[in-house]
Amino acid sequence: MKILLLDGSPKAQHSASAHYLRAMEAFLGGQQTLLWRDARSFDGAAVARDLLDQDALVIAFPLYVDGIPSHLLVFLEAMEKSLKEHQAAARVYVLCNAGFFEARQTRLALEMMKIWCEKSGLAWGKAIGIGAGGMALAAPIGSGPFAKLGKELQTLAGLVLAGQSDHDCFVEPDFPRFLYKTIAHFSWRSQARKNGLSGKALHRRHSYVPPARHAPAQAPSNP
């Protein structure tokens, strides 16, 4: 079976999306032909051509401002355009992770991906919305707080291999929400301190002087 794994994160390192795809790779087993692509360095039209002889497409991406990240939108539109000319038979499976604790906050991005599937003539397989993406790399998938996520990814791998669809689901780590919030706040302050900033500096506000009506916005000359 041929499966294309598409990493939709803008990050080349420390990416939760790539982390989930690596887990999927393990659950899919070594008998499959896996093709790895990412939306950072590949062109959407070229990946659409790659998809023509694939049985499944698994896309993982982070939630950005309640939706799909802009670089991935560019990529998906290019794929859609190409797929309208050359029909692919791959079934689509989607993983979307949110920084917020509640996995359901990914629902709009997942619905947008369904619209993309329809427009591209691809069959919808299943989506998993994942909450608390900020702690994705904190423990191995399948154990501790990610035991449930491990089960869901394993089920998803089974569906991919069987070429089947199922209803979407939403998964959060088995971890207290208030603690996730507390640790996140501690982590932001700690990272700021490493950058030489005080906790107060994180609250910095800036005033904005609008440019003259007919002058376009400029990049800073000496920021």
Add this chain to the structure above:
Amino acid sequence: MKVRLLIHDLDEKDERQLKYAVPESVILFSAKPRVKPCVGCFGCWIKTPGRCVIKDRCWDSPAMMAAGRELILVSRNVYGGFSPEVKAVLDRSIGYMMPFFRYVGSEMHHTARYDNPLTLTAHFYGEGISEGERGIARRLVKANAVNLGAEGCQVCFHDSLPHLKEALL
């Protein structure tokens, strides 16, 4: 004076018409050509708080948003959401919020950096926007408004560019 900010993905010719038609109190920001995408570094929260670390014309968009009492988004409909051009500006503007979390109802959201009673209006344009896409867009703008701590939001659909211009001009 509190102004209104209009972020759009219109072509140069259409933008020129807008420039002459809307009042001086409206700041126009063209999302075309597309600005560099957010790279997910969170530098706008932990390195240069409130400003994007990518030094292009979008670097100060959070402060630009804070200057306005209304944020107007004019975008081609793409899968029930914003075009890559407008979305790139929104993705680069998360410094408008703080990294810290708060709860709104049962959901986690970011705390506000600015005390800005913003309202959000979105104009989606494009041929044949389906009912499904309209439904997503309405809920998306509502979710964006909650995230931005906006006081209210409004969504309009236009099936062609002339109809959009009619509504805006």
